[in-house]
Amino acid sequence: MSKIKLVINGKEVTANKGENILEVAQRNSIYIPRYCYHPALPIAGNCRICLVEIEKNPKLQIACATEVTDGMVIYAESEKVKKARQDVLEFLLINHPLDCPICDQVGECYLQEYYMNYGLRKSRINYEDKLKKTKRVDLGKIILDNERCILCTRCIRFLQEITKTNELFINSRGDNSFIDIKPNTTVNNNYSLNIVDICPVGALTSKDFRFKKRVYFLKTINSICLHCATGCKIKVQFDEAENKIYRILPDPNIYTNTWICDFGRFSYYETNNSAKYKLFNKEIEKNDVFLKYARFFSELIDSKMKICIILSNYLSLEDNISLYYLGTKLLETNYITFFKINERKIIDSILINSDSSPNSYGVEKIAERYKLKEFKNYDFDIVIGFEKEIKTLKIPPDKSVVISYKELDEYSNVIAIPTYFENEGSFINWQGYLRETKISVKGVDKIDLYSFIKKVMSLSSIYIEDKEKLKDSIKRDFIFKTEETNN
Numbered sequence: 001m002s003k004i005k006l007v008i009n010g011k012e013v014t015a016n017k018g019e020n021i022l023e024v025a026q027r028n029s030i031y032i033p034r035y036c037y038h039p040a041l042p043i044a045g046n047c048r049i050c051l052v053e054i055e056k057n058p059k060l061q062i063a064c065a066t067e068v069t070d071g072m073v074i075y076a077e078s079e080k081v082k083k084a085r086q087d088v089l090e091f092l093l094i095n096h097p098l099d100c101p102i103c104d105q106v107g108e109c110y111l112q113e114y115y116m117n118y119g120l121r122k123s124r125i126n127y128e129d130k131l132k133k134t135k136r137v138d139l140g141k142i143i144l145d146n147e148r149c150i151l152c153t154r155c156i157r158f159l160q161e162i163t164k165t166n167e168l169f170i171n172s173r174g175d176n177s178f179i180d181i182k183p184n185t186t187v188n189n190n191y192s193l194n195i196v197d198i199c200p201v202g203a204l205t206s207k208d209f210r211f212k213k214r215v216y217f218l219k220t221i222n223s224i225c226l227h228c229a230t231g232c233k234i235k236v237q238f239d240e241a242e243n244k245i246y247r248i249l250p251d252p253n254i255y256t257n258t259w260i261c262d263f264g265r266f267s268y269y270e271t272n273n274s275a276k277y278k279l280f281n282k283e284i285e286k287n288d289v290f291l292k293y294a295r296f297f298s299e300l301i302d303s304k305m306k307i308c309i310i311l312s313n314y315l316s317l318e319d320n321i322s323l324y325y326l327g328t329k330l331l332e333t334n335y336i337t338f339f340k341i342n343e344r345k346i347i348d349s350i351l352i353n354s355d356s357s358p359n360s361y362g363v364e365k366i367a368e369r370y371k372l373k374e375f376k377n378y379d380f381d382i383v384i385g386f387e388k389e390i391k392t393l394k395i396p397p398d399k400s401v402v403i404s405y406k407e408l409d410e411y412s413n414v415i416a417i418p419t420y421f422e423n424e425g426s427f428i429n430w431q432g433y434l435r436e437t438k439i440s441v442k443g444v445d446k447i448d449l450y451s452f453i454k455k456v457m458s459l460s461s462i463y464i465e466d467k468e469k470l471k472d473s474i475k476r477d478f479i480f481k482t483e484e485t486n487n
């Protein structure tokens with residue numbers, strides 16, 4: 001692609017033909033404000049906050065929709081530009097209801113931020129003269145407030161271009177325009193909450209998160225969604241003191257996902273609800289639990305029962321390798337097996353994968369490494385595995401040792417482990433990227449499967465490497481794709 005040279009704010013930069021000014025500036029660390037522009041949506045050019053001055057051009061131009069040309073000289077911070085931004089902000093705020101104190105967007109609102117950075121002008125309209133529009137419109141999982149809306153159309157373009165469901169549209173004309181929903185519809189597609197994320201103001205709020213917590217009280221950890229094999233990158237937001245997750249947001253990246261689906265977004269409920277499931281009942285009983293399992297496993301060995309261990313497509317590489325160690329080093333069984341998933345593919349042209357397990361690719365890599373065979377339904381005396389596989393295979397409770405996030409009343413042998421958000425682990429997504437989950441909240445009275453098996457085996461004087469060392473060897477020995485962390 002042919003390169004061109006131009007100057008922005010006195011800095012000489014290079015660009016590709018066809019790029020717009022806003023993107024070239026951004027790549028060169030020059031920030032131009034934007035409302036309607038979104039890198040993953042078609043350009044609308046309607047908010048005008050991105051106006052810049054271009055030498056030899058009598059009028060200001062919008063940076064998001066003006067292509068760079070060779071030799072262009074752009075001023076993104078001139079007096080003319082600053083004045084224009086102030087005017088645009090005053091215009092966008094003319095009918096704003098000024099209900100920031102009760103708005104959920106506080107802390108991440110681009111009206112507030114740009115007003116402080118570029119506006120700071122007293123409005124010339126009386127509060128009583130402001131237009132009244134519809135508030136608290138129920139869109140399904142979302143509430144719309146038309147008085148806060150700046151008509152940037154990001155939501156409409158998302159529903160047109162990404163989900164192609166077209167639930168929303170602009171109704172009426174001029175300053176009476178407002179976002180409306182088609183009759184007898186809700187915004188109920190599988191990606192609906194993304195419009196809340198991309199709404200730059202507080203016009204769209206999530207029912208799930210509304211009025212629950214101010215965003216500046218939340219901590220954020222970058223992790224991955226493990227609700228299907230796509231393995232989207234996500235941000236987990238939680239209150240540290242309460243040890244509770246409040247919301248999941250996408251962590252946009254060029255490798256896998258700009259958005260997330262609503263199933264992944266709500267997957268944190270499993271963790272918040274799992275707090276009552278414990279492996280240890282009281283601190284004092286911890287060692288008794290390890291001893292109980294050490295005894296249980298040694299009785300299994302003595303009984304000469306036919307033991308099968310099924311690796312799980314739902315568990316991390318570390319947890320699966322610990323199951324492999326349990327089988328080979330302690331129980332000495334020949335039946336260590338796995339479920340092969342024959343097809344992993346995106347089924348909706350957006351993100352959702354036909355494979356609902358997060359690590360089937362990784363388990364295949366373990367199987368290759370340790371030469372394991374696919375599961376065959378022999379007559380085993382006892383089967384050790386994760387809840388999903390045990391239930392899918394309908395293994396009777398009296399023949400099962402079940403690993404689970406939750407207490408399962410019908411099974412007497414349950415090893416309760418931390419959920420995805422309470423544990424660290426490596427997973428390989430359907431594309432072959434190795435990624436790690438991070439601990440957002442603490443699993444109370446639980447211990448991760450790797451550490452549990454390591455401890456139980458040590459009581460029989462069998463020692464396996466520390467989890468950290470195992471992680472290093474996974475990175476060294478497994479074949480996977482890598483990605484830059486800053487994208």
Ligand code: SF4
Nearest residue numbers: 149150152153155199
């Ligand atoms: S609701 Fe939000 S995203 Fe949609 S047009 Fe209004 S401001 Fe833009």
Ligand code: SF4
Nearest residue numbers: 225227231232261264
């Ligand atoms: S597509 Fe899959 S990995 Fe991505 S957010 Fe949805 S469930 Fe999670």
Ligand code: FES
Nearest residue numbers: 036047048050064
């Ligand atoms: S961001 Fe350029 S016109 Fe809206």
